[in-house]
Every structure is written in structure tokens, then in C-alpha cells.
Amino acid sequence: MLKRILNSKFGVIAAFCVFSLLGGAVNGFLGTGGGIIFIYMLTSVAGVNKKDAFATALCATVPISAITLFTYARASQVDFSLIGRIWLPALVGGLFGAFLVEKLNTLWLNTIFASLVIYSGACLILR
Numbered sequence: 001m002l003k004r005i006l007n008s009k010f011g012v013i014a015a016f017c018v019f020s021l022l023g024g025a026v027n028g029f030l031g032t033g034g035g036i037i038f039i040y041m042l043t044s045v046a047g048v049n050k051k052d053a054f055a056t057a058l059c060a061t062v063p064i065s066a067i068t069l070f071t072y073a074r075a076s077q078v079d080f081s082l083i084g085r086i087w088l089p090a091l092v093g094g095l096f097g098a099f100l101v102e103k104l105n106t107l108w109l110n111t112i113f114a115s116l117v118i119y120s121g122a123c124l125i126l127r
Helices: 002-006 009-030 034-044 050-074 080-103 106-126
Strands: none
Touching: 009 034, 009 050, 034 050, 050 080, 050 106
């Protein structure tokens, strides 16, 4: 039944709306994480390959994160003194990660991604 719904144009649009609302809410609530939902949506519903799904999800999360940042900043919940310590290493890491994703096969990419999700979840639960 679900497969039949997702094969219809309305079903795909509805799935994108549901997953996008959920991804935006998770991103806004946790400050990150919406991209994981977008990757699942893009690979499962839209049939996008993993590497393209990662890049597409990243492009989707940038404006969502900007809106979330604005909202948190208005509530004085952002420690801007820490941003300088995070940005440069994160930018270098982002460049390295974008280079590395082109070199890795999908199995390694899936393994790394799943490991990070499990590790992050465990850390959140155990703290």
C-alpha cells in the first residue's frame, strides 16, 4: 500500500512535505540533525544515490540552520565568543569531508554515517 502511494505524484509530494517538516523541526529543535532525515527521504523516497543525497541535504540544511540561528540569537542563546574557535577547523573539516566523500565507496560512506549516528545517539542518551 505504501509503495503504491509513493509511486503516485501526490504520494511523493506528501512524503517530501512530511519529511521536510520533520527535518526542519528536528534541525530547529536540536540545532542539527535535519540533514539525517533529508538523506533518508532523498534515498528512500526519491531514489537519489547516497553521495548526491548528502550534498543535497547539506544544501537544504543551510537556510534552515540560518533561520534557526537567527531564532536562537534573538533569544540570546548563542555564545558568539565560541564561534571563532569552531569556524576555521570546521571549514577545513568540511573541505576535507567533501573531498573524501568523492573517494569513498558507498559501503564505507554508509558505515561511517551509521556509526556516527549510533555514536551520537548513545552519547546523548548516556549524558
